Amino acid sequence: MKLATLRTDGRRTGRNGTTAALALGGDRYLPLPAADAGALLVADGWRALVQNAVAADAAAPESAVVAVPQSGLAPLLPAAGKVICCGLNYGDHIQEMGRELPAYPTLFAKYADTLTGPADTIQVHGSERVDWEAELAVVVGAELFRADEDEAQRGIAGFTVANDVSMRDWQNRTLQWFQGKAFDATTPLGPVLLTADEAEGDFEVRGYVNGELVQHGNTATLVFGPARLLSYISQFTVLRPGDLVLTGTPGGVGMGMVPPRFLQDGDVITTEIDGIGRLENRIRINTKE
């Protein structure tokens, strides 16, 4: 099944004014009794809860199904407790750059405030080097601590789409990337969670700028796949339902182009994974800090 988080109060961002929903295809959604998709995953027996909502809706005289445009979707996990990102994870890209495959995943952390909705305009202040990073994101579905890969695999709730939009000038001010990665409301996430039971193998990840394909990778070439990443992270910190792990981006980011190419005010980035969905976000840039 596919799950989403709908906005219910017209606010652009925030942890309130949302509801979890079952995505029925097109713009149709059945609201579910949880504040967002992450809160739903915390509930024991959440699958039964979804099934009950579907049965109740079928039996009711008036359907609760709503039509919601993509702009009415919130970031899938607006209150994610952990948003942990992996860098340098696509083997083909690493090898084409002439580097060795890494022995350990490069990890950095950010916060749920960084997330934004799948059709939101991304407002950036104070950066002249705004770049894109199309990524598969893994949603945690169970508490994992010092989990092996099998347990981690079973603990995956599903998959979604993210773009780890990066302010390269801030990212490269110091050795630590955090400040260039954690601008509020700059990482679009969604549109839906594809549950793990319906995921069929690997994913094609594509990134576009103004309709031009700039990134294309397949998660089969990840050095550290979803279960291995979750297992590794869980060796030092607990993962909980609704936590998010971004798996890294394939080649084709603007910083790597010759000459480097950065997003301009008004550009639109599209992030797409077959079988899950697409994000489409306009970038607005105010270069003054």
Next chain:
Amino acid sequence: MKLATLRTDGRRTGRNGTTAALALGGDRYLPLPAADAGALLVADGWRALVQNAVAADAAAPESAVVAVPQSGLAPLLPAAGKVICCGLNYGDHIQEMGRELPAYPTLFAKYADTLTGPADTIQVHGSERVDWEAELAVVVGAELFRADEDEAQRGIAGFTVANDVSMRDWQNRTLQWFQGKAFDATTPLGPVLLTADEAEGDFEVRGYVNGELVQHGNTATLVFGPARLLSYISQFTVLRPGDLVLTGTPGGVGMGMVPPRFLQDGDVITTEIDGIGRLENRIRINTKE
């Protein structure tokens, strides 16, 4: 005034089973109607709330004041939304190492799960290079977004003591430090929050291993002081009451010694700031992953 977070249910860690309290000196605390010191700071007019609790206690036939040993203290902010750390921030240490003063603060993020209480045993699995980092920590008291230094200064709730215990082997596996800094329950925090109105200028920060002084710095030599750090961070992400910013560590960490010195199973680290208090934590190390 000084605020603390007491354990009320005997559990070693966790976000539940705690209460905020006013520290009265020695081991005496007056419980306050908030789950922890961070939750108290979120309440409008929290100073009046404290005063009312003091007045109510004075008027009641039996005092609610409790005697609690330091082991009964939880990490001061067990549910901090953001725990943002600054590295390379003591000017005298940077200059003695022959480096240039940085133009920007080196920042990285971790999560509240990393925190532990001021007298807790710190259990480390899978590291052979456990190191200490005594630090002044700043507690945010207001919502700050794109705040200038004056606003950030007014938005400081107060100060506390932290030790950013670091697993150097994990920290140096990749370019990003996060994985060596975010082991659950390894960053002691507390014992109290000294409110900003009672802070008198700069702080002496000291770190000891088994009673031997190994670190000693004065926050007057911070390249980026508390208000400047909060202002800088707030340019890209909102800070909220109860968020935590660690200001970096002075010289004298084990990794910098010749030869390097790391903590051994059973060692005790003490972290002390005059006017706030001290943390005393035994280290237990299981080197197997």
